[in-house]
Every structure is written in C-alpha cells, then in structure tokens.
Amino acid sequence: DADVTQTPRNRITKTGKRIMLECSQTKGHDRMYWYRQDPGLGLRLIYYSFDVKDINKGEISDGYSVSRQAQAKFSLSLESAIPNQTALYFCATSGGGPPREQFFGPGTRLTVL
Amino acid sequence: AQSVTQLDSQVPVFEEAPVELRCNYSSSVSVYLFWYVQYPNQGLQLLLKYLSGSTLVESINGFEAEFNKSQTSFHLRKPSVHISDTAEYFCAVSAGRDTPLVFGKGTRLSVIA
Numbered sequence: 043d044a045d046v047t048q049t050p051r052n053r054i055t056k057t058g059k060r061i062m063l064e065c066s067q068t069k070g071h072d073r074m075y076w077y078r079q080d081p082g083l084g085l086r087l088i089y090y091s092f093d094v095k096d097i098n099k100g101e102i103s104d105g106y107s108v109s110r111q112a113q114a115k116f117s118l119s120l121e122s123a124i125p126n127q128t129a130l131y132f133c134a135t136s137g138g139g140p141p142r143e144q145f146f147g148p149g150t151r152l153t154v155l
Numbered sequence: 156a157q158s159v160t161q162l163d164s165q166v167p168v169f170e171e172a173p174v175e176l177r178c179n180y181s182s183s184v185s186v187y188l189f190w191y192v193q194y195p196n197q198g199l200q201l202l203l204k205y206l207s208g209s210t211l212v213e214s215i216n217g218f219e220a221e222f223n224k225s226q227t228s229f230h231l232r233k234p235s236v237h238i239s240d241t242a243e244y245f246c247a248v249s250a251g252r253d254t255p256l257v258f259g260k261g262t263r264l265s266v267i268a
Contacts, residue, residue, distance in 0.1 A: 075255055082164065084245060084260035085199075092253065100255070132198060136256075142249045143189065144256055146198040 045069045046147035048133050054153045061120040063150050065133030073136045074116040075144065076100075076108060078129040085132065091116055092138070123154040157182035157250045161259035168236055169267050176231040176262045178220075178246035187249040188229040189256065190220055194242045202244070205229060216240075241266045 046067045055061055065074065072093050077085040087100030089108040097108060105127060109117045120127055130151050134144040162177040180186060188205040203214040210222040220231045229246060246259040 077258075082260065084161075085258040087255055090255050134199075142187070142256065143201060143204060144247075146191075146200070148198045 044148070046133060046135055046145055048131075048147040048150050050150060051148065052151045054155065055123055056155050057124055059123050059154075061123050061152065063118045063131055063133075063152070065116045065118070065147055067114050067133075067135045067145075067147075069135055069145060070113075071135040071145075072113065072138045073142070074110070075134040075136075076106075076116070076118045077132045077134065078102070078127075079132060079149075080129050088118065088131075120152075120154075123152075125154045128152060128154045157186065157248050157254070157257050159246050159248050159257055159259035161246055161262050163262050164260065165263045165265065167265045167267060170238055171235050173234050174232065174236050174240075174264065176244050176246075176264065178229045178231065178259060180227050180229065180246070180248045182227075182248060182250040184250045188220075188222060189247040189249070190214075190218070190229070190231050191245045191247060191258075192242050193245065193261075199245065202231075236264070236266050238266050238268060240264060 049064045075090040076088040086102050091110045107119045132149050133147040136142045136144045158181045160179045168174045190202040191199040192202045193199050203212050205222045213219045218233045243261045243263045245261045247256045
C-alpha cells in the first residue's frame, strides 16, 4: 500500500463549486504539505502543517483553506473554485528533524470549468 | 530566504549521450539539497540528496550530483542516458530548522532514440 494517498485522483468541477482534496499518510510523519504544479512553474507551496495544531500559509494560499484532522490526514479545500485553479495538486509529508526529505502522494488532477 | 534556479526548462539529448541538468541555489545558511524526478503521469520521487560529507552523491540508476558551495550549485549529471530517463527533474533546497523545501521550476529531460 502507498505511504501517501490522495483522493480523488481526478476531479472535474464547475466554477463556484466547493471542492475538497484529501490526503492520508501511514508514514507516521508530523509534517504535511500541499503543493500545486503548473507547467513551467514547478511546485508552489499552498499550505503546510508541522503538527495537528499548526497551520501555515505558503506561497500561494489565497483561495484555499486546509484542515489537519489528525496526524495522518490533511485536507485542502477550494471554497469557490475558479478556472485558474486548474492544476495538479500534490500532498507531501516529512519527518520533523533534518534533512526534511519529503515524500509525495500520486497527485490529484483538478479541472475547473 | 532560500531560492532555487534551474537554468534549463527543457533539455533534449540523444540516447547514450551524457547530460547535465543545472541547479543553482541561494541561501544564507547551510543547506540540504535534493533532486526529485517525476515520470509522466506520476508523483515526485527522490532521486538523490546531499546532506553532509562527500560533495559527490550518487543515485542507484547512474545519476550523480556534486555540491559546490563556492558556486552555490548542485548540478545533476549522467554519463549515458536511456529512453527511460525521460522525465521532469526538480532541484530542491532545505535550509533552516522549520522551513519547507523550496523547489526549482523543473527541467524536462527528453531522451531521443
């Protein structure tokens, strides 16, 4: 079984809809991250969490929110989806100490029409 | 704050030829450096990492990278590429105790038969 799982793997939705992307991990890591990937822009950090009570904004948090329901679960929400949020979304985890190598999920491809 | 620059967005190369993917970083503190690979329609996988010690690090599939502190570089090389190396490669830097990885924008390596 995969260490980091994401659901759904693909989602098509309409402008204005609320969308939740879910991430679960079995690695026992405290730290979890959400990134989006766009062609030519690489990975950009949306939000990250170092433990259950910790939530931090990343580079591009506007239009997104997150919830850390448990050590193993970290959800990303788009409150009112817009077309420029069409992207590939990745969840990642890491341990607390250095070197903080990150382990990635398989990604969720989101299309907003 | 740290940053990563991948100097080439696309690198085409013939099969069995050598390749170098360039990565430069900026940071005011000591860093850990990573190369990740993303095969088509997959998530990111760690290829190799520099933590400390020997400045030359190797992966199991023939890639190597050299940490050069004076030039703030961590270029990725392979002496002879295969078709299966076609993928996108991301350089990433970690600096500071509680800072997430910062990724470059990626280099798309295309190996031509």
